Amino acid sequence: MEVSPREWDILKALRDLGGKAPAHALAEQLSIPLATLMSDSQSLEGKGLIRSTEVRIKRARLTEEGKRYAEEGLPERRLVEALVELGGRAEIKQVAEKASLTGQELAIALGWARRKGWVSVKEGTLTLLERPGKTPEEEILALASRGEVRVEELARRGLEAALASLERRGLVEVEEEAFRILKITELGLKALEAPRPEELVSCLTPELIITGRWRSVRFKRFNLEAPGLPVYPGRMHPVQEVVEEIREIFLEMGFQEIRGPLVETAFWNFDALFTPQDHPAREMHDTFYLADPSEGDLPSEAIVQAVARTHEDGWETGSRGWGYKWRAEEARKLVMRTHTTATTIRYLAEHPEPPVWVFCIDRVYRNERVDYKHLAEFHQIEGIVMDVNVGLRDLMGILAEFYRKLGFRKIRFWPSYFPYTEPSLQSTVYSPEHKAWIELCGAGVFRPEVVRPFGVKHPVLAWGGGLERLVMLKLGVKDIRKLYRNELSWLRGLPICP
Ligand code: PHE
Numbered sequence: 001m002e003v004s005p006r007e008w009d010i011l012k013a014l015r016d017l018g019g020k021a022p023a024h025a026l027a028e029q030l031s032i033p034l035a036t037l038m039s040d041s042q043s044l045e046g047k048g049l050i051r052s053t054e055v056r057i058k059r060a061r062l063t064e065e066g067k068r069y070a071e072e073g074l075p076e077r078r079l080v081e082a083l084v085e086l087g088g089r090a091e092i093k094q095v096a097e098k099a100s101l102t103g104q105e106l107a108i109a110l111g112w113a114r115r116k117g118w119v120s121v122k123e124g125t126l127t128l129l130e131r132p133g134k135t136p137e138e139e140i141l142a143l144a145s146r147g148e149v150r151v152e153e154l155a156r157r158g159l160e161a162a163l164a165s166l167e168r169r170g171l172v173e174v175e176e177e178a179f180r181i182l183k184i185t186e187l188g189l190k191a192l193e194a195p196r197p198e199e200l201v202s203c204l205t206p207e208l209i210i211t212g213r214w215r216s217v218r219f220k221r222f223n224l225e226a227p228g229l230p231v232y233p234g235r236m237h238p239v240q241e242v243v244e245e246i247r248e249i250f251l252e253m254g255f256q257e258i259r260g261p262l263v264e265t266a267f268w269n270f271d272a273l274f275t276p277q278d279h280p281a282r283e284m285h286d287t288f289y290l291a292d293p294s295e296g297d298l299p300s301e302a303i304v305q306a307v308a309r310t311h312e313d314g315w316e317t318g319s320r321g322w323g324y325k326w327r328a329e330e331a332r333k334l335v336m337r338t339h340t341t342a343t344t345i346r347y348l349a350e351h352p353e354p355p356v357w358v359f360c361i362d363r364v365y366r367n368e369r370v371d372y373k374h375l376a377e378f379h380q381i382e383g384i385v386m387d388v389n390v391g392l393r394d395l396m397g398i399l400a401e402f403y404r405k406l407g408f409r410k411i412r413f414w415p416s417y418f419p420y421t422e423p424s425l426q427s428t429v430y431s432p433e434h435k436a437w438i439e440l441c442g443a444g445v446f447r448p449e450v451v452r453p454f455g456v457k458h459p460v461l462a463w464g465g466g467l468e469r470l471v472m473l474k475l476g477v478k479d480i481r482k483l484y485r486n487e488l489s490w491l492r493g494l495p496i497c498p
Contacts (some may be wrong), residue, residue: 001005001192001357002197002455003044003047003049003197004040004197004200005046005196005197005198005199005200006032006036006040007040007043007044008191008192008196008197009030009196010026010030010037010040010050010340011049011184011188011189011191011192012045012192012196013026013029013447014026014028014050014183014184014188015184015188015189015192017029018313018332019183019189020182020184021181021182022075022179022180022181022182022185023037023038023041023179023180023181023182023332024058024179026182026266031303031319033118034474036339036459037440039172041180042187044188045156047187048185048187048188049184049187049188049191050182050183050184050185050186051183051185052182052183053180053181054178054179054180054181055178055179055180055181055439056176056177056178056179056260056322057150057176057177057179058150058151058152058174058175058176058177058202059148059149059150059151059174059175059439060140060144060148060150060151060154060163060173060174060175061144061148061172061173061174061175061311062141062144062145062148062159062171062173062175063170063171063172063174064266065142065170065171066141066170066171066172067145067164068260069141069298070141070142070144070145070251073138074107074109074112074137074138074141075099075101075105075106075108075109075112075443076108076110076111076112076113076116076118077080077135077138078099078101078109079095079096079099079101079106079110079114079119079126080108080119080131082095082096082098082099082134083089083095083119083128083168084124084128085098086098086410087213088127088128089126089127090125090126091111091123091125091126091151091398092106092123092124092125092126093124095126104272105374106481110410111492113417116420117129117130118131118132122216124275127155127218128221135167136159136161136162136441137162137164137166139157139159139162139234140154140159140162140163140172141166141171143189143448144172151163151174155279160237160336173246181484182440183489189412189434192497195380197317198218199217199218199281200218200219200220201217201218201219201220202219202220202270202433203367206218209468214334215418217277218396221249221339223460230492231306232492235496237368237491238475238483239346239379239490241465241472242474243379243467244283245359245363246408246467246479247361248383248404249402249405249406250359250383250407252405253357253358253398253401253402255357255358255359256357256359257358257359257360257361258343258344258347258358258360259343260337260340260342260346260347260360260362261337261361262337262338262362262365263335263336263337264296264334264335264336265295265297265298265331265332265333265335265336266282266332266333266334266335267296267297267298267299267304267307267331267332268342268343268345268346269287269337269338269339269342270282270494271307271311271330271331272307272342272345272349272450272453272454273341273342273345273419273420273450274310274311274419274420274447274450274455275419275432275451276322276324276419277311277322277324277326277327277330277436278333279390279419284367285367286338286367287335287364287366287367288335288336288365288367288376288413289334290333290334290335290336291334294334295332295333295334296330296332296333296334297332298328298331298332299349303349303453303454304328304331306452306453306454307453308328309326310323310449310452310453311326311341312324312325312326313454314449315452315457316452317447317448317449317452318448319447319448319449321449323386323443328386336364336365336366337363337364337365338364338366339364339380339382339464339482340360340362340364340381340382340464341382341420341462341464342383343360343362344358344360344382344383344384344462344464345450345454348383348384348386348454348456348460349454352454352456352457353385353453353457354386354388355385355386355388356384356385356386356387356460357384357387358384359381360380360381360382360383361379361380361381361382361467362379362380362382363377363378363379363454364377364379364380364461365377366378369410369462370481370483371481372478372479372480373479374480375468375480375484376483378384378467378468378480379466379467379468380464380465380466380467381441381464381465381466381467381470382462382463382464383398383402383462383464384446384460384461384462385398385460385461386456386458386459386460386461386462387458388458389459390458390459390461391445391459391461392425392445392461393422394445394461395425395444395445395461395463396413396425398461398464399411399427399441403427403429403440408429408430408431409430410429410430411428411429411430412426412427412428412429412430412437412442413426413427414426418441418444420444420446420447420449420450420462421442421443421444421445421446421447421450422444422445423444423445423464424443424444424475425442425443425444426439426441426442426443427439427440427441427443427463427465429441431473432475434473438473439465439469440465440469440470441463441464441466441467442463442464442465443461443463443464444461444463445459445461445462446459446461446462446464448462452478468480468483471483483498
């Protein structure tokens with residue numbers, strides 16, 4: 001059996017120590033780090049030259065308070081001894097003074113002395129009932145005052161209950177330590193009959209070459225099959241990686257990126273998108289409303305008026321509106337943006353002339369119960385195209401192209417509903433891996449009720465959907481919360497080039 005020089009040394013030290021020793025003692029004896037010894041001993045065990053077993057040892061140690069009592073005696077002991085000296089009956093005050101017990105300690109002493117049935121108390125006077133001999137607790141304090149004691153030893157002496165009681169009183173702490181005990185085997189003893197193997201050289205140095213010693217030394221053989229140490233370089237967060245990829249795709253397709261505020265007025269989040277003020281999505285269970293400040297500014301009076309009229313009776317849009325009384329207070333309320341459509345409509349209001357090809361990838365907030373597929377803070381991917389002569393076909397074409405670039409070949413559309421688009425559609429892509437159609441985004445052409453108040457005269461194609469779902473698909477994650485849990489093992493384990 002081949003052993004390395006160090007393995008040979010370990011076997012020898014083990015034999016000299018009687019054939020059996022704890023790993024840490026052996027490491028100390030050989031002056032090598034424990035980790036080195038452990039890896040060598042694994043190899044030795046693999047060769048059947050040693051056997052190792054784990055032993056757990058529990059030790060009891062006195063706490064600071066415990067140490068003090070070990071010296072001065074337990075408070076209840078001091079109390080009883082003082083009482084004995086005072087003739088077995090005395091006022092508490094007197095006993096306390098004699099035993100030099102004050103405050104908290106006196107309370108502890110009285111409590112335990114009574115509980116143990118050593119004294120009785122009546123109208124401030126103590127009467128001795130029993131003067132106990134050395135108690136199990138005191139035995140432990142005495143044993144442990146010389147250092148740590150093994151719990152096993154205490155158990156053998158029948159002191160378990162007393163130990164538990166001292167632990168509860170905070171006078172003793174029990175700690176468990178795990179050891180590895182190494183034991184040399186017959187085979188190991190045999191291996192020692194061979195002379196210590198020569199030192200192997202694992203690194204060819206200039207010195208070896210110059211002196212010509214390389215001719216005579218023995219080189220260690222490289223194991224080219226041995227796995228290398230994994231390297232974890234700094235890297236982008238996987239969600240951010242997908243964001244970069246999507247950004248790249250939009251830029252390739254001729255879009256520009258826009259961003260907008262996370263805190264929006266309800267005006268931009270809802271009203272500008274022709275979402276009526278009593279729409280269920282506005283209610284507290286979906287939208288986070290800000291408490292302080294609770295209101296923001298509305299745009300120019302002309303725009304506000306146009307939006308208000310559109311909601312009420314359709315204004316000049318050809319629509320009949322929703323038929324209710326629009327309130328500016330409702331529109332002023334500040335909300336956490338619930339969708340990035342708030343940002344695209346804001347941009348459109350400032351850029352009413354074609355062409356507009358913009359996208360936004362950013363955070364949105366919804367008052368959701370967090371579970372494996374919902375987060376209260378997540379991201380949306382949003383885009384709009386406003387141009388002369390664009391229509392639904394262009395929208396479907398752009399979406400198909402976008403998803404194709406992301407790696408999804410099959411895409412399906414079907415009619416849907418949003419208050420701000422007509423026609424509206426929903427799109428799904430097919431994931432061959434999951435063998436399932438996955439809902440990705442809502443889309444449509446902005447209604448005249450949305451665009452006319454802002455002076456936009458050309459068709460606006462719009463779409464928006466969740467980012468996390470896409471990331472989950474790409475990374476094979478089943479629980480959305482995993483994306484933001486910062487589990488290092490998962491983050492490190494993800495391939496950089498999938
Ligand atoms: N804002 C919609 C959502 O959050 C998606 C959408 C955007 C629909 C643009 C149509 C047009 O689900």
